[in-house]
Amino acid sequence: MTNEARLREQICELARSMFERGLTGGSTGNISARTDDGGLLVSPTGTSFGRLDPGRLSRFDKTGKLIDGDKPTKEMPLHAAFYETRSTAGAVVHLHSCHAVALSMMPDVNEEDFLPPLTPYGIMKLGRVKLLPFYLPGDPAMGEAIRGLAGKRAAVMLANHGPVVAGKDVEAACNAIEELEDTARLAMLTRGHHPRALTDDQIQALVTKFDVEWDA
Numbered sequence: 001m002t003n004e005a006r007l008r009e010q011i012c013e014l015a016r017s018m019f020e021r022g023l024t025g026g027s028t029g030n031i032s033a034r035t036d037d038g039g040l041l042v043s044p045t046g047t048s049f050g051r052l053d054p055g056r057l058s059r060f061d062k063t064g065k066l067i068d069g070d071k072p073t074k075e076m077p078l079h080a081a082f083y084e085t086r087s088t089a090g091a092v093v094h095l096h097s098c099h100a101v102a103l104s105m106m107p108d109v110n111e112e113d114f115l116p117p118l119t120p121y122g123i124m125k126l127g128r129v130k131l132l133p134f135y136l137p138g139d140p141a142m143g144e145a146i147r148g149l150a151g152k153r154a155a156v157m158l159a160n161h162g163p164v165v166a167g168k169d170v171e172a173a174c175n176a177i178e179e180l181e182d183t184a185r186l187a188m189l190t191r192g193h194h195p196r197a198l199t200d201d202q203i204q205a206l207v208t209k210f211d212v213e214w215d216a
């Protein structure tokens with residue numbers, strides 16, 4: 001099996017796993033990954049994460065030209081902006097995960113640190129998560145918003161829509177976006193109960209020990 005064939009299988013398998021666990025429903029969400037030749041494999045528009053077909057993923061060459069496969073996600077500008085601004089990005093995932101979307105609607109949420117520092121893994125896997133405003137799905141302005149972050153954030157939350165996370169590869173991006181949803185779930189569950197969050201010293205210790213991108 002070629003590396004590309006393995007990558008196609010992995011994209012579809014991880015997408016299906018997230019769908020089956022209710023992390024994104026219907027035909028929501030999109031996923032992309034870099035190929036060895038600098039191109040991209042991308043989920044087609046209107047497809048369900050539960051039923052992605054490895055042979056029908058949209059394939060782009062390294063210049064951004066669509067080579068074959070089905071019509072790509074309408075969120076290509078969003079995905080492309082992550083690859084352009086983060087040289088370490090090997091994959092990008094977007095979900096409509098319920099608790100993250102709910103948290104994005106809360107009136108007092110911090111736009112610079114969308115997730116409260118509740119557990120170590122949220123900090124280690126995501127760094128600081130920026131809350132972006134609401135955009136219409138497919139609006140290329142989302143790509144401009146990502147470019148405006150100059151590669152400093154691996155994860156953003158689109159208000160009233162869903163999270164988007166870049167990782168070094170498909171597995172890392174999927175693990176990180178699952179952590180985003182879990183942390184948002186904890187935040188919603190503990191909302192109004194004054195949970196004890198991690199202290200600044202604990203956060204700094206994590207950032208240092210696990211080399212987390214945290215300054216942005």
Ligand SMILES: O=C(O)[C@@H](O)C(=O)COP(=O)(O)O
Pocket residue numbers: 027028029030043044045046047072073074075094095096137138
């Ligand atoms: O919310 C949307 O419409 C998109 O962001 C989405 O999740 C699914 O769109 P496609 O990837 O074009 O199917």
Ligand SMILES: [Zn+2]
Pocket residue numbers: 028029094095096137161162
């Ligand atoms: Zn979406």
